[in-house]
Amino acid sequence: KQEVTQIPAALSVPEGENLVLNCSFTDSAIYNLQWFRQDPGKGLTSLLLIQSSQREQTSGRLNASLDKSSGRSTLYIAASQPGDSATYLCAVFNNAGNMLTFGGGTRLMVKP
Amino acid sequence: DTGVSQDPRHKITKRGQNVTFRCDPISEHNRLYWYRQTLGQGPEFLTYFQNEAQLEKSRLLSDRFSAERPKGSFSTLEIQRTEQGDSAMYLCATKAGQYTEAFFGQGTRLTVV
Numbered sequence: 586k587q588e589v590t591q592i593p594a595a596l597s598v599p600e601g602e603n604l605v606l607n608c609s610f611t612d613s614a615i616y617n618l619q620w621f622r623q624d625p626g627k628g629l630t631s632l633l634l635i636q637s638s639q640r641e642q643t644s645g646r647l648n649a650s651l652d653k654s655s656g657r658s659t660l661y662i663a664a665s666q667p668g669d670s671a672t673y674l675c676a677v678f679n680n681a682g683n684m685l686t687f688g689g690g691t692r693l694m695v696k697p
Numbered sequence: 698d699t700g701v702s703q704d705p706r707h708k709i710t711k712r713g714q715n716v717t718f719r720c721d722p723i724s725e726h727n728r729l730y731w732y733r734q735t736l737g738q739g740p741e742f743l744t745y746f747q748n749e750a751q752l753e754k755s756r757l758l759s760d761r762f763s764a765e766r767p768k769g770s771f772s773t774l775e776i777q778r779t780e781q782g783d784s785a786m787y788l789c790a791t792k793a794g795q796y797t798e799a800f801f802g803q804g805t806r807l808t809v810v
Contacts, residue, residue: 589739619799628703628788629740629801636796674739682795683753685730687739 587612589677591688598665599696606660606691608675613653616678620649620660623672623690632673633660665695701802703789709808710779717775718805720789728792729772730799731764733757733785740788746772779809 588611598604608618617636621629633642633649635658641650648661658675672690679686702721710716722729727748732740743762745753748769758764761779766772776783786804 591739617796621801626806628701628803629790631798631800634798676739676799678799683728683745683747684742685732685790685799686742687732689737689739 587615587677587679587686589675589686589688591673591675591691593691594689595692595694597694597696600665600667602665602695603661603663604665604693606662606673606675606693608658608660608688610656610658610677610686612679613656614680615653616680616682618649618651618658618675618677619685620647620658621674621676623674625672629674662693665693667695667697669693670695701789701791701800703787703802703805705805706803707806707808709810712779712781712809714779715775715777716779716807717773718787718789718807720772720774720791720802722770722772722789722791723793723800726791726793726800727769728794729766730790730792731772731774732788732790734788734804735785743774776807779807781809783807784809 620632635651646663674690676685676687704719729746731743734740746766761777764774788804790799790801
């Protein structure tokens with residue numbers, strides 16, 4: 586059974602810092618990995634999708650990497666802003682593409 | 698709005714009542730997923746449809762839960778004889794294909810009193 590772990594569970598940083606969020610998964614037989622953002626009481630907003638054959642994806646200040654063989658992904662946020670405060674979730678699709686398994690999330694607070 | 702739409706956004710019900718939630722996918726997305734999320738946790742998989750066929754069901758989906766996707770378009774999730782433990786956010790997600798991005802709706806927040 587796939588298990589996804591996110592470390593740290595919570596993070597507080599001053600505005601302007603670069604930061605890294607970590608995600609690990611136990612079964613490397615994945616189709617792809619997706620990072621999401623969730624604001625309190627809201628649904629999930631897709632940030633980045635990395636296919637299993639890719640090593641990284643970039644969108645603006647966000648860069649996500651994937652090391653499938655070691656079961657790890659990182660989300661790098663450059664020059665953090667208070668508006669980045671949210672919970673960040675990583676999720677992996679199994680090889681059949683019919684189930685997305687989530688980590689518990691990292692709650693990020695960026696202080697002005 | 699061309700995103701995933703869920704209705705209602707909030708539902709308060711008394712224990713023992715039945716509730717039904719609806720999810721309207723992004724047009725032409727043939728894959729549809731239901732998830733449940735409790736406070737402080739990541740979403741947990743409930744069930745998966747490809748077109749109108751329900752292909753996967755989690756063991757979390759007890760006999761009181763049923764999901765349908767008639768004609769492969771919108772989907773409904775029904776909970777019968779609700780219990781306080783059913784209080785959660787119910788999320789719907791859709792995808793266009795196997796390798797594509799999943800898009801989530803805003804969720805339905807269920808409170809059972």
